[in-house]
Amino acid sequence: MITQEKYRSKAKKLLADGSVKMVIGYSPGSTADRRRPVFVRSFDEADQLVLDSNCIGNLSGYLVTEGLLSDEKRVAIFLRPEGIRSLNILAAESQLNVDQIIIFGFDSIGREVSLLLGEHAGEFSELIGSIKENPPEKSSDPLLYQIEQMNPQERFAFWKEEFSRCIKCYACRQSCPMCYCRRCIVDSNQPQWVNTSSHTLGNFEWNIVRAFHLAGRCVGCGNCDRSCPVNIPLRLINARMAEEVLESFDHFAGMSITQEPVLASFKKEDSETFIL
Amino acid sequence: MKIVGRHDEAPGVKTLRLEFQDPDDHEQFKKTFRTGMFGLYGVYGEGESTFCVASPETRKEYIECTFRQSGRVTSALANADIGDLITFRGPYGNRFPIENFQGKNLLFVSGGIALPPTRSVIWSCLDQREKFGKVTIVYGARTVADLVYKHELEEWQNRSDIDLVLTVDPGGESPDWTHKVGFVPTVLEDAAPSPENCIAIICGPPIMIKFTLISLKKLGFDETNVYTTLENRMKCGVGKCGRCNVGSVYVCKEGPVFTAAEVSCMPAADL
Amino acid sequence: MTRILFSDKLDNCVTRWQSAGFTVMGPVSKDTFSSYATVEHASDFDLGIVLPDRSLKELFFPQTEPLLRYTIKQQVINTEDFNPPSGKRLIFGVRPCDAAGLSIDDPLFGWDYKDEYWFQRRNDSVIVTIACTKADDFCLCTSLKLAPDSTNGSDILLRPLENNSGWQVEELTDRGREAFLTIAEFLQEASEPTAPIAVVPEMFNLDTCVAWLQNPENFESKFWKDISMRCIGCGSCTYLCPTCHCFDIQDEGDTYSGIRRKNWDSCSFALFTMHTSGHNPRSTQSARWRQRIMHKFNYFPGKFNVNSCSGCGRCSRQCPVDMGITETLQKISTLHS
Numbered sequence: 001m002i003t004q005e006k007y008r009s010k011a012k013k014l015l016a017d018g019s020v021k022m023v024i025g026y027s028p029g030s031t032a033d034r035r036r037p038v039f040v041r042s043f044d045e046a047d048q049l050v051l052d053s054n055c056i057g058n059l060s061g062y063l064v065t066e067g068l069l070s071d072e073k074r075v076a077i078f079l080r081p082e083g084i085r086s087l088n089i090l091a092a093e094s095q096l097n098v099d100q101i102i103i104f105g106f107d108s109i110g111r112e113v114s115l116l117l118g119e120h121a122g123e124f125s126e127l128i129g130s131i132k133e134n135p136p137e138k139s140s141d142p143l144l145y146q147i148e149q150m151n152p153q154e155r156f157a158f159w160k161e162e163f164s165r166c167i168k169c170y171a172c173r174q175s176c177p178m179c180y181c182r183r184c185i186v187d188s189n190q191p192q193w194v195n196t197s198s199h200t201l202g203n204f205e206w207n208i209v210r211a212f213h214l215a216g217r218c219v220g221c222g223n224c225d226r227s228c229p230v231n232i233p234l235r236l237i238n239a240r241m242a243e244e245v246l247e248s249f250d251h252f253a254g255m256s257i258t259q260e261p262v263l264a265s266f267k268k269e270d271s272e273t274f275i276l
Numbered sequence: 277m278k279i280v281g282r283h284d285e286a287p288g289v290k291t292l293r294l295e296f297q298d299p300d301d302h303e304q305f306k307k308t309f310r311t312g313m314f315g316l317y318g319v320y321g322e323g324e325s326t327f328c329v330a331s332p333e334t335r336k337e338y339i340e341c342t343f344r345q346s347g348r349v350t351s352a353l354a355n356a357d358i359g360d361l362i363t364f365r366g367p368y369g370n371r372f373p374i375e376n377f378q379g380k381n382l383l384f385v386s387g388g389i390a391l392p393p394t395r396s397v398i399w400s401c402l403d404q405r406e407k408f409g410k411v412t413i414v415y416g417a418r419t420v421a422d423l424v425y426k427h428e429l430e431e432w433q434n435r436s437d438i439d440l441v442l443t444v445d446p447g448g449e450s451p452d453w454t455h456k457v458g459f460v461p462t463v464l465e466d467a468a469p470s471p472e473n474c475i476a477i478i479c480g481p482p483i484m485i486k487f488t489l490i491s492l493k494k495l496g497f498d499e500t501n502v503y504t505t506l507e508n509r510m511k512c513g514v515g516k517c518g519r520c521n522v523g524s525v526y527v528c529k530e531g532p533v534f535t536a537a538e539v540s541c542m543p544a545a546d547l
Numbered sequence: 548m549t550r551i552l553f554s555d556k557l558d559n560c561v562t563r564w565q566s567a568g569f570t571v572m573g574p575v576s577k578d579t580f581s582s583y584a585t586v587e588h589a590s591d592f593d594l595g596i597v598l599p600d601r602s603l604k605e606l607f608f609p610q611t612e613p614l615l616r617y618t619i620k621q622q623v624i625n626t627e628d629f630n631p632p633s634g635k636r637l638i639f640g641v642r643p644c645d646a647a648g649l650s651i652d653d654p655l656f657g658w659d660y661k662d663e664y665w666f667q668r669r670n671d672s673v674i675v676t677i678a679c680t681k682a683d684d685f686c687l688c689t690s691l692k693l694a695p696d697s698t699n700g701s702d703i704l705l706r707p708l709e710n711n712s713g714w715q716v717e718e719l720t721d722r723g724r725e726a727f728l729t730i731a732e733f734l735q736e737a738s739e740p741t742a743p744i745a746v747v748p749e750m751f752n753l754d755t756c757v758a759w760l761q762n763p764e765n766f767e768s769k770f771w772k773d774i775s776m777r778c779i780g781c782g783s784c785t786y787l788c789p790t791c792h793c794f795d796i797q798d799e800g801d802t803y804s805g806i807r808r809k810n811w812d813s814c815s816f817a818l819f820t821m822h823t824s825g826h827n828p829r830s831t832q833s834a835r836w837r838q839r840i841m842h843k844f845n846y847f848p849g850k851f852n853v854n855s856c857s858g859c860g861r862c863s864r865q866c867p868v869d870m871g872i873t874e875t876l877q878k879i880s881t882l883h884s
Contacts, residue, residue, distance in 0.1 A: 029869040031684050036869035037777040057868070061779070165580065167610050167811065171781035175867050187818055189323075190348045195799055197611035197810050227867030229783040230601065231579035320617040320624065321802050347823040361624055482826065509822050511796050514660040518793035518814065521838075522828075524846040529659065543766045546828050546838065 003113045004051040007078070007104050012046045014076055020102060021073040024062055026055040037062065051078065053108040058221035060086040061177035064095050076102040081116070081131055082221040084124050085254025086177040089217055091121060092259050095180060098122075121257050132252040144236050159237075163203040165230040168196055172224035172234055173210065178217045185209060211237045216245040216262030219254050277339065277364045279356055285424040286417075289389060290354050291330070291342040294364065306336045308367055311374060311400040312393065312505060312533040315366025316513050317341055318349060319356065325349040326510040328532070329367055330392035332399035339364065342392040342424060368513040370533050372397050372503060377475045381409040385488055387460045387480035388417045391424050393505045393532075394479045405437060412439040412469050416460040419448035441467050461487040464495075471496040477503045482547055489536050502536035506547070522546045548736045552705065553713035556733040558589035564637050567729045569673070572606070573639040574599045583638060583645075594640050597683045598859060602789040603645035604652075606638065607668045610786075611810045614796070618804045629806075631667035637726055641676045643697040643704075644688050644859035648789025649674070650700035654851040655792060664809075673726040676701040677714065682745040685860030687873055690751055693858055695744040703727060706741040715741050750873050751880040753844075753854070759879050760845040766837070770882060774875055775836035777868045782813040784862035784871065785839070790855045793819075814838050840875055 011023040027038035027048040035055045039062075040046050060083045062068070069075065079087065084105060091098045098121040105116030105124065118124050139145050147155060170186070173179040186194045186206060194209055195202035218238040225235040245251050248271070251262040281293030296302035311333045318324030325347070331340040345354040356362060374397065382401060386394040394415075401408050413432060417423045423442070432440045443456035443463040456463050460480065476497055478488050485504055492502055508520040508527040515529035523542040525531060539547075552560070561571050575584040576593040582601035586592060613629040649669070656662040679686075679695035688694060698704050702723030705714035716734060718724045727734070759765055785791040795812040799805050812819065815835050821827045829835050847855040856872060863871025 030863060030871070030874065034869050039776045062777075167786050169782040169786045169813075170816075171779075171783045171867060174779040174781035183818075190351070192797070192799075196795065196797055197799065197808050199611055202611070223867070227781060227783065229787050229865045233579075318798075320619060320626075320807075321798050321800050321805050323798050324796065350823070359622075361622065481824075508828075509820055512794075515658055516656065516660070516662060516792070517795065517812070518842075519812075519819065521842060521846065524849045541763075543763075545767065545834060 003106065003115050004049075006115060007051055007106075008046060008049050010104065011040065011049055011076060012043050014102065015040070015046060016043045019074060020076045021071075022068075023049065023076040023078075023104075024059050025049045025078040025104070026051065026057075026059075049078075051106060051113060053111045053113055055106075055108075056080075056222070057175075057226070058083045058086055058177055058219075058223050060090065061175065061180075061223070063087070063101065064090060064177070064180045069096055069100050072100065074100045074102060076104055078104045078106065080107055080221075081105070081124070081127060082219040082254075083177075084116075084121070085128060085219040086221065087121055088128075088254040088257050088259065089178065089219070089261075090180075091257035093261060098257055125256055128252075128255055132255070141236075143233055144239065147236060160200065160204075162232050163207055164200065165232060166198055166203040166207065167230060168198045168202070168206060169229060171227040171229060175223040175227040176214070177221070177223070178214055178219075179210070185213075207232075207234070207237065211241050214238055215241040216249070216251050217253050218242050277362060279358050279360050279362065280338065281340075282356075282358055285342060285426070286422045288345045288354075289342065289422075289424055290345065291340055291424075292353065292356075292362075293331075294339045294341070294362070295337075296339075297361070305339075305367065309333055309336060310367075310371035311396045312371040313367035313369045314393075314510075314513075314528075314532060315339070315341070315364050315368065316510070317343075317353060318363040318365070319352040320363065322352040323349045324363065324365065324511075325353070326507075326513065328393035328396060328505065328507070330396050332396050332403060333371075334400050334403035342389070344389050365513060368528055369531060370529075372400075372477065372533050374400055377401070378407045379409065379473075381470075381472075381474040382411045383469050383474055383476040384411075384413045384415075385460060385464055385476065385478040385480070385492075386413075386415045387484045388422060389424065390479040390481065390484075390507070391415055393507075394477060395425060395428070397477055402438075409473065410439065411437065412441070412467070414441045414443075414460060414464050414467060416443035416445070416456075416458075416463060417448070418445045420444055420450045420453060422448070459487075460484055461491040464488060465491045468495060471498070471501070475501050475503065479505050485539075486544075489539075492536070499537035499540060500535050504534060504536060504539060505532045506534060506539070507532065548738055550716040550734045551708070551713050551737045551739055552716055552730075552734055554589075554711075556713075557592075559733050560730040561586065561589045561639075563730050563733070564726070567635075569635045569637040569726070571637050571639060573641075583641070592640055594677065597679070597681060597686070598642040598644065598861075600787070600861075600865075602648065602787055602859065602861060603638070603641055604648060604789045604792075606636070606672070607649065607665055608652075608792060608794075611808055612664060614807045614809055616804070616806050617800070619802065631664040633667060633671055636668075636672045637675065638672055639675045641674050641701070642679060642859070643676050643695060643699070643701065644686075644693065644857040645789050646674050646676045646700035647688075647693055647697050647857040648700070648859070651790045651851075651853050651855055651857060652792055653700075654853070655847075658851075673702050673722055674700060675703045675705060675723070675726075677705045677707065679745045680707050680742045682747045683860070683864075685864045685871075685873070686745070686747045686858065687750045687860050687863075688858035689747045690749050690753055690873075690876070691854055691856055691858040692753060695747060699857075706744075709740045709742045711742070713739075715739065747858075751876040753876070756876045756879045757844055757848070757854075759882060760841055766841075768882075770878070771837045772831075772833045774878060775833040775870070778815075778832050778836055778870055779868060780815050780817055780832050780835065781867060782815050783865050783867065785813040785815055786811060787861040787865055789857055789859055789861075790843075814842070836875075840872070843872070844876075 014020045023040040026035040029036040033054045194205045277294035283291045314328045316324040330342045432438045510520045511517045515526045520527035573592045581599040616627045618625045656665040702720045704717040793812045820829045843855040
């Protein structure tokens with residue numbers, strides 16, 4: 001696999017000459033089509049790295065692991081376009097210094113993997129711009145399409161049913177690169193803003209609070225959806241929020257490292273005159 | 277239980293004296309409580325918090341507890357008034373086997389807010405003073421203001437049958453401080469109590485316990501004669517919720533009182 | 548000659564059990580997930596899946612359980628206990644690993660202080676297991692010295708027939724016998740060969756692993772950091788596990804009224820052991836993963852003589868980053884040699 005070999009040799013070179021202390025990528029998983037995150041720290045270990053269309057998870061969340069980048073050394077990481085957008089957001093929100101990150105960008109259509117040109121965060125603005133201008137067809141996601149046809153009462157009933165399965169495991173939060181708060185709002189108990197019980201109210205509170213906290217920040221990587229053990233289609237809520245934010249503020253998350261977070265900035269042209 | 281007494285020990289540290297409202301509950305307590313046991317004190321709507329029972333087994337008409345206001349439940353307890361009702365679940369856990377200490381000398385070593393559990397044992401022994409040999413108490417806090425049970429410290433100071441060694445951390449002394457200055461393990465080594473026929477009871481923050489155990493070993497104490505109490509995070513108190521599990525013990529059921537020998541078998545990293 | 552329940556009679560049995568006062572439950576599939584749920588008719592069952600996504604534990608230890616309600620009016624506190632729900636249940640088509648999970652947790656919930664919520668439900672439920680004839684890549688019951696036809700925790704074991712027309716009935720407990728007495732007329736005496744049980748390859752040598760874990764020198768091994776680097780601390784594995792049982796107690800309400808609840812919690816969560824002082828004994832994810840493995844295969848069996856794992860494989864199946872007990876124990880067994 002040419003693309004895999006190219007990046008593998010590149011990883012080996014960077015590790016061998018000390019340009020990076022670690023390469024975060026994918027290695028084979030416990031079944032033929034599973035891939036697991038791997039943290040390669042030496043030339044020999046680099047043979048574990050694989051690259052194919054099954055490499056789906058957004059790995060950028062590992063970049064904000066406590067202490068990883070505090071020694072100011074550099075780390076290389078395999079990222080898809082949405083992963084690069086997550087990286088931009090993390091930088092814009094001052095969670096990391098992009099000079100420490102070398103990007104191994106890639107994308108896939110069907111089983112074909114293509115490498116993205118560029119190594120540093122600033123080099124992908126054209127790519128991200130074109131993703132913004134060319135959103136996927138609504139009909140390509142049947143469930144999304146189905147929900148779009150519902151009226152508000154039907155939608156509420158749909159989500160009530162979906163959330164009834166939530167067991168408050170917080171896998172959605174842990175796997176999301178944007179959820180990096182040292183103490184999440186659900187873990188605060190003075191006061192206990194959000195209940196930890198999984199009854200209807202507790203489940204709505206949690207999922208809706210998280211959706212709001214991600215408004216204008218979610219890049220649609222799907223980590224939350226894939227990690228939910230009870231298969232709640234979380235990507236749809238966040239996708240809808242992203243759409244609302246795009247319509248209201250022309251804000252597409254992750255365009256650059258200087259993009260201001262949409263809900264943390266105010267412009268005179270905003271339709272509301274105050275925070276609410 | 278009803279709060280019948282309330283006392284400020286140190287900045288942020290309060291003692292509450294509680295009385296049972298239900299005579300059956302009180303009878304049950306009198307039958308089961310031994311020094312070293314703990315309870316879960318709570319306020320409905322806020323939750324429950326775990327502290328030791330700071331009053332001795334020789335005085336079971338009431339329960340005293342001492343805590344530092346640091347979180348949601350402790351803040352609610354600190355703001356409660358005399359006459360207010362709070363919840364108590366317990367007593368749980370194991371106890372200090374003080375009947376085995378009779379005829380021996382006793383060494384109590386404690387630091388800061390960890391004096392309460394030790395104090396329960398101290399009074400349980402002092403109330404039966406003739407059964408025990410020499411009593412030495414080594415207690416220290418960060419500053420003079422942080423010493424708890426100041427009135428009782430004075431009382432122990434004035435008794436001829438107790439050897440009290442008080443210390444504050446370097447920098448914590450006040451201009452009129454006449455006692456020692458230094459960390460508890462260092463002061464302990466200077467006092468050099470004899471390990472002969474002596475039981476040591478220590479309680480303090482994890483770091484203090486670690487260094488005190490080293491000092492006691494240096495002084496010649498055997499690990500089976502050194503007792504400590506572990507104050508882990510607990511929730512149910514009855515060995516079900518898993519929070520206090522350290523190594524192969526559940527602190528709420530097989531503790532909180534352990535000998536130093538038992539503690540050395542626990543994975544140190546998890547304490 | 549043995550007693551056979553032919554599948555065309557299953558609906559009659561369900562109706563009979565319902566009129567005998569049982570709520571009948573079993574594996575039910577919806578489009579995106581499967582769980583043990585209440586059924587109206589036998590056609591609601593999905594007995595073809597390897598095992599439901601959600602474990603049986605939820606039927607005995609729900610995610611959230613109200614313990615008591617309090618109301619406070621002018622210094623007078625009234626509390627009202629929530630009694631554990633009573634009501635007979637017959638859970639049909641349980642997988643042997645799930646049933647074994649129940650029998651693993653029984654000694655913990657009964658240790659000294661009996662958890663009435665657990666035992667009321669246990670006593671009210673009849674567990675009818677069906678031996679597994681197929682497994683997937685994640686099943687590992689045989690590595691835990693169990694089997695696709697284990698009887699632990701079960702009241703009746705049904706062995707699928709080779710021609711798939713029904714099951715051979717094996718009565719294991721009095722509770723099971725009583726429940727099957729009510730449907731005796733739907734059973735037949737016959738000699739039907741049973742299908743071979745699923746082949747579940749052994750993934751690791753359990754004894755080797757346990758010996759390594761019991762060695763105190765390995766507590767600080769570098770292995771723990773390496774194996775858990777990708778763990779994101781999400782709690783999925785603990786929540787789906789049929790034997791994990793850690794919980795939290797929370798008061799929901801205000802100064803005047805509310806409910807005290809028992810909610811699931813997980814040792815994988817960062818704040819699980821956080822002391823109010825700010826000291827957290829298990830502050831790294833590797834320490835938390837180590838606790839999980841040690842608790843399941845060293846501390847729990849040390850107390851209760853049974854490993855806290857029944858080999859269902861849900862942890863590995865569901866893990867968002869493809870970790871799980873299997874990978875860890877496989878690596879441990881290579882370390883020892």
